[in-house]
Amino acid sequence: MAETSRRALRLLSLLAARGSWSLNELAARLEVSERTVRRDIDTLRRLGYPVLSLRGPAGGYRLGAGHTLPPLLFDNDQAPAVAVALQTAPHTVSGLGEDAARALDALEQVMPARLRAAVEAMRLTRLQNYWEFPAPPIEAAALQVAGSAVRRHEVLLAEPLGPGGARPDPGTAGFTPARRIEPHHLVVWAGRWYLVGFDHADETWRVHRLDSLHLHAPTGIRFTPRELPGGDVAHLVMTSYDRGDTPAAWECTGSARLDLPAETVARWAPGGSVVEHLDSGHCRLTVGAWSWAGIAGLLATFDTDLTDVRPPELVAACRRLARRFRTAAGPAGRPTAEVRP
Structure with a gap:
């Protein structure tokens, strides 16, 4: 009886999921004979579910309007x-x-x-x-x-x-x-x-x-x-800097000393980075990215002085970006050309 009930519920969910089904499709999905499907259809009709028969060479079924599904069934997982x-x-x-x-x-x-x-x-x-x-x-x-x-x-x-x-x-x-x-x-x-x-x-x-x-x-x-x-x-x-975070796996990983409190940096640091408390006004941020320039850019978003930058590859990337930004800013004392949309 329990197996019949479970099969009838599965049949009901199949009918609710699609407009129409042929008899052989339902039998294949339920892994039972077509005769068993017909018996289960009769069971649903006795319970008040309007299962309509479809005419045609292959025949079939669909769930009529106005039906109410039973409570959803979930297992422990x-x-x-x-x-x-x-x-x-x-x-x-x-x-x-x-x-x-x-x-x-x-x-x-x-x-x-x-x-x-x-x-x-x-x-x-x-x-x-x-x-x-x-x-x-x-x-x-x-x-x-x-x-x-x-x-x-x-x-x-x-x-x-x-x-x-x-x-x-x-x-x-x-x-x-x-x-x-x-x-x-x-x-x-x-x-x-x-x-x-x-x-x-x-x-x-x-x-x-x-x-x-x-x-x-x-x-x-x-x-x-x-x-x-x-x-x-x-x-x-x-704002907790000692959350137990560890650096995420990236192509490049670097760090720098920031002139900001650890709780401030921890709030805005990228996911997968690590903030180390140094003193009330300073911390070390370790962060990863797919390029050294990417790490330099992330560090620059904190808009504060950076010291003790590691490793040398990150230092070199900071120098490259500094040259690019100086070029973009134009000569000192001369405003850059206005950019119009």
């Missing part, structure tokens, strides 16, 4: 996938934000409690950024663990991963004991996933790159949510 897709896709296509949010709310209403909890765990905060470069895909299991802990206010145990995402063995170089974190927010910014929480190790708020953590199974230990510093998760994430 599909539900979180839909939740993440509806929240992230609107930021690559304009005008979909409100519609996608309403669609997610509607889907939650027709899901059973178990899957609704999984979808709610994927509720995330997404921040806008001018520089957004692709990051390695995050593991769905990590999103599920972190999202559930945020939703349920459960303490997380997490170990920082080593270079390349490796998990150092206890007693070896680079091993760091698991940290107890009170997770408060799951955030997407500049194409990267961050976990915002209160870290018990040093009793302070921290922003962690989610893909740089090995998350243990849920502890079941509940906590009372704390008040976020400043009350603005966007400001906290964007």
